[in-house]
Amino acid sequence: MALPRTGPVRSEPARIAILEATAALFAEVGYDHLTIEGIAARAGVGKQTIYRWWGSKGPLVAECLLEGRLLPGRLALPDTGDVRADMAAWLTTVFRVMEAEQRLVLSLIAAAAEHPEVGAGLRDSLTGSASISGRLDAAIGTTANLQPGALTGELAEALIGAVVLRALSREPAGPADAERLLDAVLGAPTG
Amino acid sequence: MALPRTGPVRSEPARIAILEATAALFAEVGYDHLTIEGIAARAGVGKQTIYRWWGSKGPLVAECLLEGRLLPGRLALPDTGDVRADMAAWLTTVFRVMEAEQRLVLSLIAAAAEHPEVGAGLRDSLTGSASISGRLDAAIGTTANLQPGALTGELAEALIGAVVLRALSREPAGPADAERLLDAVLGAPTG
Structure with a gap:
């Protein structure tokens, strides 16, 4: 099912207010206790607006995550000049977040x-030019397969x-796996 | 949420009958029109049995797929002795099935x-010793990174x-992508 895009055109200020409310409530109560009603009240919009634009909390949380509004800064790729070490540190962080926020991560995949x-x-x-593949481009020559x-x-x-x-496998992973x-x-x- | 495993112990003949009914009906009507009621009638079991063991049709279809009961033979990895060519042929088939059976594949990922x-x-x-990684083990020395x-x-x-x-990206892919x-x-x- 596609995200609903029919109906009224989205208002950008309302969209931002809803995403900010979602991120704030997520930090306070967690994914399981997040409700459309609570988000609507916090954002000062009607809950039908949220249902019309996102359908359910899964896609709404996904949009927050994709815009970097959840787990702020925790998933940023470090930049020390050593891409291999930066990637290892980043993957280790990702694995740790996957374990600590398993329900959130899996609900993002389901969404x-x-x-x-x-x-x-x-x-x-995840793979765009501003992100991992861009960093790999900058690291050509530094590892055997990056030629x-x-x-x-x-x-x-x-x-x-x-x-x-x-x-998806729910297996814990750490620095050695990275x-x-x-x-x-x-x-x-x-x- | 875990697959329900509480309640009565599963009967293996009933489980097989239900999986066979699911696979047969899937081939006839497709994922969208597959119903628990229809599967129960075909398998000769009560629909409560299916709800109790699987909860919904997603996990049931997933179990069929994992046991090779759907798309029979279409996803087998060929074995011509040339692992690189076999992998390319297999990936191309997988990409084609992903496009032709997009709803099934995505519902498996969601499940x-x-x-x-x-x-x-x-x-x-997908990665077990009988499958891809086992074939890669057998191909050590044949490509630059398989040493x-x-x-x-x-x-x-x-x-x-x-x-x-x-x-997840829904982008079509073909032999060149493989x-x-x-x-x-x-x-x-x-x-």
Whole structure:
């Protein structure tokens, strides 16, 4: 089912207010106790507006996550100049968040499976040029598999895809798993 | 939410009858028109039995898929002795099935996000020793990244994960995409 886009055109200020209310309430009560009624009251809009634009809380939470409004800063890719180390630190953080916020992460994946826009947004936000594949482009020459002409878009998809599959399996993962995944996909550091 | 396993112990003959009925009806009417009532009638069981064991049609269809009862044979990995070519043919088939059976594939991913047993089963069945990672083990030495000591479990997860991410994005993919993914993750063929 597509995210509803028919009906009245979305008002951007109302959309922002709703996303901010969702993020604030999420931090206060968690995903399970988040309600459309509570979000509507906090944002000062009618709950029908939220139902009309998002349908349910899953896609709404997904949109917050994709815009970086949840877990603020915790999922940012560090930039120390050492892309391999930055990726390892980032993957370790992602694995930790997957375990601590398992319901949120899995509900995002479920929302992506059910809503095309969430699915496309998830892939774009995770693998887009501003993100992982862009950083891999900047790291050409630093690992065995990151050589000139390397297919960094595909490498980014493979890394992120492995993370999604790991989330679906509910198996805890840590720094050693991050290193193994990077060793497998990017190869050993050179020089 | 876990798949319901409380209540009466499952009867294996009844389970098989229900899975066979699900697969047969799926082939006749498709996922959208599949109903618990129809499956129960075909299998000769009460619909409460199905609700008690699976909860809804998503996990039931997922179990059929994981046991190879849907799309029979279409997703088998060919074995010509050339693992790289076999993987390319298999990925191309998977991409085609993802497009032709998009709702089924996405409902499997959603079921995996919602039910831990489906999630673990999906990962195990796709990356287990009898499957992709086992074939990669047998292909050590044939591509640039498949060298002795290669982390074939992680490479299998990266390949399958990229496929899952592609399914979530709903972007059509073909043979050229399969080749690019394999080039990125496994490296160029050697010798």
